[in-house]
Structure formats: structure tokens, C-alpha cells
Amino acid sequence: MAQVKTDPRILRTRKLIMNSFIKLSEKQEFKDITVKDITEEAMINRATFYYHFKDIYDLLEKALSEVLSINLNSDVFERSELNEESIIHIFKAITDFQLSLSNRCHRGYEDTIARIIREQLEITFYKMLKSQSSMDEDKSLKTIAVFLSWGIYGASVEWKRCEERTSPEEFIQSSIPYIMSGIDFEAES
Amino acid sequence: MAQVKTDPRILRTRKLIMNSFIKLSEKQEFKDITVKDITEEAMINRATFYYHFKDIYDLLEKALSEVLSINLNSDVFERSELNEESIIHIFKAITDFQLSLSNRCHRGYEDTIARIIREQLEITFYKMLKSQSSMDEDKSLKTIAVFLSWGIYGASVEWKRCEERTSPEEFIQSSIPYIMSGIDFEAES
DNA sequence: CTTGATTTGTTGTTTATCCGACATATGGTT
DNA sequence: AACCATATGTCGGATAAACAACAAATCAAG
Numbered sequence: 001m002a003q004v005k006t007d008p009r010i011l012r013t014r015k016l017i018m019n020s021f022i023k024l025s026e027k028q029e030f031k032d033i034t035v036k037d038i039t040e041e042a043m044i045n046r047a048t049f050y051y052h053f054k055d056i057y058d059l060l061e062k063a064l065s066e067v068l069s070i071n072l073n074s075d076v077f078e079r080s081e082l083n084e085e086s087i088i089h090i091f092k093a094i095t096d097f098q099l100s101l102s103n104r105c106h107r108g109y110e111d112t113i114a115r116i117i118r119e120q121l122e123i124t125f126y127k128m129l130k131s132q133s134s135m136d137e138d139k140s141l142k143t144i145a146v147f148l149s150w151g152i153y154g155a156s157v158e159w160k161r162c163e164e165r166t167s168p169e170e171f172i173q174s175s176i177p178y179i180m181s182g183i184d185f186e187a188e189s
Numbered sequence: 190m191a192q193v194k195t196d197p198r199i200l201r202t203r204k205l206i207m208n209s210f211i212k213l214s215e216k217q218e219f220k221d222i223t224v225k226d227i228t229e230e231a232m233i234n235r236a237t238f239y240y241h242f243k244d245i246y247d248l249l250e251k252a253l254s255e256v257l258s259i260n261l262n263s264d265v266f267e268r269s270e271l272n273e274e275s276i277i278h279i280f281k282a283i284t285d286f287q288l289s290l291s292n293r294c295h296r297g298y299e300d301t302i303a304r305i306i307r308e309q310l311e312i313t314f315y316k317m318l319k320s321q322s323s324m325d326e327d328k329s330l331k332t333i334a335v336f337l338s339w340g341i342y343g344a345s346v347e348w349k350r351c352e353e354r355t356s357p358e359e360f361i362q363s364s365i366p367y368i369m370s371g372i373d374f375e376a377e378s
Numbered sequence: 379c380t381t382g383a384t385t386t387g388t389t390g391t392t393t394a395t396c397c398g399a400c401a402t403a404t405g406g407t408t
Numbered sequence: 409a410a411c412c413a414t415a416t417g418t419c420g421g422a423t424a425a426a427c428a429a430c431a432a433a434t435c436a437a438g
Contacts, residue, residue, distance in 0.1 A: 009395065009424050012232040034385065043201040045426045050387060198394050198425065223415060234396045239417065 014052055016042040018063045025104050030060065060109065061116055068097055068120045082128045084176050087152075088169050090124065094156045095168040114153065121149035151179070203241055205231040207252045214293045219249065249298065250305055257286055257309045271317045273365050276341075277358050279313065283345045284357040303342065310338035340368070 020041035024033050035056055039046045053059045071093045094117060101113060126145035133141060152172075159171045209230035213222050224245055228235045242248045260282045283306060290302060315334035322330060341361075348360045 007396070007424065008232060008234065013425080015232070035387090036385075043197060043204070045197065046386090047388080047427080048425050051425075055387080196394065196426070202395080224417090225415070235416090236397080236418080237395055240394075244417080 010052070013042075013044055013048060016044060017049060017052065017059065018066060021059055021063050022067070029104065030109065057112070061112065064101075064113065064116050065120055068093075068117065069123070071097060072120060072124045082125070082132060084173075084180065086128070087176055087179065088172060090121070091152060091156065091172040092168050094121070094152065095159060098156060098160060114157075117156075118149045118153045121152055122146055125149055148179070199241070202231075202233055202237060205233060206238060206241060206248065207255060210248055210252050211256070218293065219298065246301070250301065253290075253302065253305050254309055257282075257306065258312070260286060261309060261313045271314070271321060273362075273369065275317070276365055276368065277361060279310070280341060280345065280361040281357050283310070283341065284348060287345060287349060303346075306345075307338045307342050310341055311335055314338055337368070 017038060020038050021033070024037055024041060033056070035046060035049050038056075038059070039049050049059075053062065072090060097117070122145045125148045126142060129141045129145060130138075155172060155175065156168075159166075159168060206227060209227050210222070213226055213230060222245070224238050225235060227245075227248070228238050238248075242251065261279060286306070311334045314337045315331060318330045318334060319327075344361060344364065345357075348355075348357055
């Protein structure tokens, strides 16, 4: 609460920068993109970039986080129930995201990207758990969210390792009974 | 010359406003678009709009002029020769433009739009005439450009009146011999 | 290793944009 | 009519963004 609403110029400029970065990363890979490229595309001054982002790696993190967050929350969080259907949706969103990244070739930043994905998953899971559980077990909800985020991310890596065998939906479906029993156990305690 | 280059914020903001206006006018007709709609879409303050444009009619003029100018100059002006081919291209650009406007329903502003089209045609014709003619007959080149702009605009209105009979290309083709003989006469004098 | 060119961050000063408030239309409802 | 809501256009005072200049890092080529 006590929301000090941020200056619209800041929101607009961040959006311009992020969109320009996403647009550029569709044409060339990350290591070849300079701050100057981004600011020229966004029609802003280079110094303004540093007003918003520590460096280009900071932008990478925030841009990917935002894209992922939008995907996760628009697709899934609306229904706000952590069930078989929503888990499949989340898993699909993650594998889609990883595929879109592999096209854009962010080689050398796999660890950073992995962390971003897990962080966003954790946030999403925590929100969903909180909305369907009693309020007084906050710490354990956090832990479950961490657990689930690592688990789902790991599953997505495993899927990628032996990909094209099965669809993401089929792949994760087989593991859902175990995942859900764990969630149900906690939700009912 | 002595170009005082304008502040990039001005160029950026104008572009944001114009793009927002064009985007909105694809969904709803001109009379239902408010300044607030435009500034919200563009993520700028309403007061900033008035820093750049006198009112929404001023924006209409400048936005349409810009769209038309881009169409005319990119399609045609590159080859910079005023011949049969380029006249057909110009005529096609005008009829395309008029069709795109009739979809967007600017009823009540036909006169304004007519003037915009003629002005842009005049500018284009003048540029092309100047690049293929000796320098010392500036006044008469201007007059010829005016003459051509009215003529081509009138032809486009006539084509629209009995449209779907013939394509714009065929329609104008039949008049070209007369138009060209006039131009050639002046170019050789 | 040197050279030259480009990119990266940083810093004061100027400028465009934001904000909020205002008076004045404009349009729809009772 | 009177009323209410919303749109228009304008104004000083606050703030983000532009600029230009800078040192330092990076990198390719000779």
C-alpha cells in the first residue's frame, strides 16, 4: 500500500527500451547488441538508459522477467487455482519461453536465464498457493513455492534434453499425480 | 541549411502521438476520438499534446500529410523521373490512400483531406520537376506542379465516382499521353 | 605490444514533459 | 430548463530526459 505512483515518463521509457531490446534480439544475438543500438531504436538518449538499468545484463534480466511474468499471469493466474490444468499451462509456458529463447541465441547466459525462470515461477506459485490456502502458514507456502519452481524448471530442462519425443503437455502430465498429492497435502493441513 | 536539429524528445513524442492516432483511427472513426484517448495510448500527458499540436484537427492534418508523404516519396520519388510509370504509381498511391481513409470513415472532413492530398501532390511534383529541369524557371515549375496536383486529385475523385469499373492504373493510363505532352513541352522549353 | 576505434559508464546543465488546477465548452439525463 | 459528467485548452512549478564531455574499458588490426 502507500503506493507512490511512478512518473509516467519512467513507465513509458522503460517500455520503449524493453520493446526495442526484444525487437533487436529477434534479429541478432545478445552479445552483438550494444546499449547504443537499443537507445537508438527506442529514440532515447544513451544516458537515459543508465538512469533505468545498471547495464545491459540488468536489462536482459528485467526484460525476460517481464515477458515471462506476462505469459504466466495472463495464461494461468486468472483462474488462480493450482490444479492439473494450470500446472500443464505453466509448464507449457516455460517450454515455449525456452524455445523462443533458443531461437534468439542467448548462449553463455543459460545460468542467468535459469534463475530468472525459477524466480518468476516461484512468484507465480506463491501467489496461487496463497489465494487458495489459509493465511497463517506463510513461511511454508514460500518453501513449497520454491520447491515447485525448482521442480518444474528441472522438468522443463529434462524435457528439452529428450525433446521432440513427447509434447510438453504429455511430458508433465505423467508427473502431475505426485506433484498434486504434495500440494493437496499442504493445502489441507 | 543552417539546420538546428530538433530535440529527440520532440521527434519521439510526435511519433508516439501520430502512431497512436493512426492505431485508434483503425478502430473507431475520427469524431469519436478524443485527445485523452490519444495521449493515453501514447503514454504521454494530455498537456504535452497541446505542446505539439494546436488541436485534434491539426493532428489530423499532420498525420495524414505524413502518411501520404511517406507513401509518395518512398514509392516514387526514389526514381525521381516524371514519366508514365511514376505517374501511374502516384495515382495508385492516391487512390489507395483514399480507400484506406474511406474505411476509417472521416465523414465531414472531405475538404480538409482533399486539401492535404493536393498539397502533398504539389510538393512531390515540384521536387520531381525540379530534379529534371533547368534551374531558372522556378516559378513556372511551381505552377505546373499546382496544375498537376489538381489534375491528378480530380482524376482520383472521378475514378472513385465510377469506381470498380476499371483499376486505377488503367483509368489514369488513358490520360497520360495528354499529361506527358504538357510536361515534355515544359521540360524542353 | 601499440594504435585507433568503439563501447561503456558517469556527471552537470538545459529542456521537454508531467502534474494539478483552472475556466470553459459540449453532450446526455431528468 | 437545470444538472452532471466529460472533453477542451491553458498555466506555473516540479521532474525525467537530453546533451556534451569525460575517463576507462574493450577489441580488432598492424
